[in-house]
Amino acid sequence: MKYEKGKAMKDNVMLGFVLSGITGLLLLVYTVNKVQEQVDFLKSGQSTVAKVFKLETVEGDDGVVQYKPIFVYRTPSGEPFIYTDYFASRPASWQIGDAAHIVYNPLEPQQAKILTVFEVFGSSAPLLVLAVALMVVGGGYVWAERFLTSLL
Template sequence: MWYKLYLLTGVVLLAVSLYKFKQSIDFIRRSERTVGTVISMEDIDGAYSPVFAVKTKENGQIIYHHAAASHPPAWDIGEEATFLYDPGSPHSATMMSYFWLFNWAILFLAVAIPLIIVGAGYYLLRPLIKLPEGTVIAKK
């Protein structure tokens, strides 16, 4: 019975993962590429998170607070990184790296695949593991 729930949950998470992947691809297609420079470091409970000044194509500036923090700091003030932003929504800036662009699609897929394998495996192998009639299982 549980294998059906695993299979259903895995298929739903796979669909959500594909949807998030499509959203990421659409964002990449309509976005502009730009450079951001670390202007300061935020201290978050002893870990340091960089704050970037991201230049837009229209000579504007976006302040981007990076979500990852580390101790010791992984970034130095003045270092540069590549960013993508949607010109229609400049505050949608995202660091151009595989994980930051596809993070939710990756996480949902990482949970969906084992659930689909386990659910489908039990569903497909269930007819093969039936015991012949008259077989007695010894109980201790």
């Protein structure tokens, strides 16, 4: 009875580590796909300079006023487009008149990204680290269990 209970517990632990490894692998595939999408966007996009023309005030969850830059950029034909940064900060990290490189989709110019690592790749780096950690923990446990069992 005690042996069966211990074996069931060991099987549950093994299942947890296997699921951890599988989750890490799926997260890795997702992250690599997202990075590839961003690289494709950068390759096919049109690059130009955008200028901050307005700082929008946004009230944070804690009631503190933050500043969000609003950029304007133009296509080669001179058509203006507005890009509102996703992030707000206090103090303002951008000033009116500041310039930044921006990449936009030539077929849909309103689809744009400021050229910063975080803006372009977003959460890909932390997700990649998490994916590798899950795969190492899950896969490492399963490999060690099988390897050490084969030695006995």
